[in-house]
């Protein structure tokens with residue numbers, strides 16, 4: 561089986577769709593040319609245009625564009641006063657940046673386990689709260705939603721703030737509300753493998769709180785009030801106008817991208833459910849729109865299956881084989897094997913299958929057939 565549109569790829573079912581996503585780039589290059597002529601290389605109208613569009617897209621009052629999702633998380637935590645000695649509750653099955661951002665603020669990450677949908681288990685929150693707890697940092701892992709109502713309820717009862725890691729959640733929603741819109745601040749990423757991609761790094765924050773907005777806006781740009789005066793010691797976390805141009809062009813495509821991904825995910829869900837219990841697909845909630853940034857299933861003999869699929873030229877991935885609390889970097893936190901049974905067993909059994917918007921029916925069927933064949 562050959563697939564012409566990915567002729568540069570060694571894969572029959574590639575994971576990386578970026579060559580296809582940016583195949584027609586004349587509109588981007590034309591805007592870049594204009595930017596080069598204007599020489600507005602920091603902030604300026606393209607960044608402002610994007611911030612306005614994205615705020616409207618998720619139904620937020622304010623958006624601040626940053627140079628990546630990690631910085632967005634750090635800026636959000638700092639804006640809420642998270643500092644040395646504070647504890648922030650999060651999950652052990654995210655990308656490194658979620659925990660990294662907490663540590664970058666001088667605070668201590670406190671993990672709680674996840675549920676069968678790989679999302680923060682809100683029923684474990686209260687048991688993890690101490691006198692030092694200041695914030696909860698839930699993750700929309702893979703682009704699905706944890707139970708945000710339960711999480712916000714606990715936060716309100718205990719006077720905690722909520723920063724949402726919606727880095728994979730652009731275009732997703734939960735109970736009719738955009739992902740990243742339940743807590744004080746939501747953080748997003750435009751890294752090339754999230755749902756909205758720029759040609760490099762990019763991120764953003766959304767909030768409805770005017771004071772938080774003003775603080776983050778100033779801190780992102782060296783704490784400057786104007787060219788000659790600073791109100792605070794700040795940092796440079798600005799989104800580049802070059803990337804804002806890409807984001808402005810790509811953002812309107814998101815609903816269609818999410819729709820296509822969902823069709824692909826639905827197809828795989830149906831095909832793989834027949835393999836239960838050797839393959840387990842996560843429960844889908846009728847009130848969620850998932851972004852399928854990661855299409856993850858749990859499977860028996862995972863490592864063997866991963867190898868088998870590679871041999872069939874299907875680029876499956878593993879997100880991630882080692883949970884955060886068992887990383888060398890987490891040694892000082894005092895967790896051990898057995899601390900989080902769900903996250904640990906998922907790390908051993910999870911596999912991520914390509915589900916992106918450029919896969920066609922043949923590729924999906926081929927992938928489903930190969931997996932069925934493996935378990936025969």
Ligand SMILES: *Cc1c(COP(=O)(O)O)cnc(C)c1O
Pocket residue numbers: 628629630631654655657658699700701725727728748749750751761762763
């Ligand atoms: C990608 C990602 C980040 C980090 O975003 P960058 O833009 O790569 O810095 C943080 N959290 C999650 C859940 C992510 O998927």
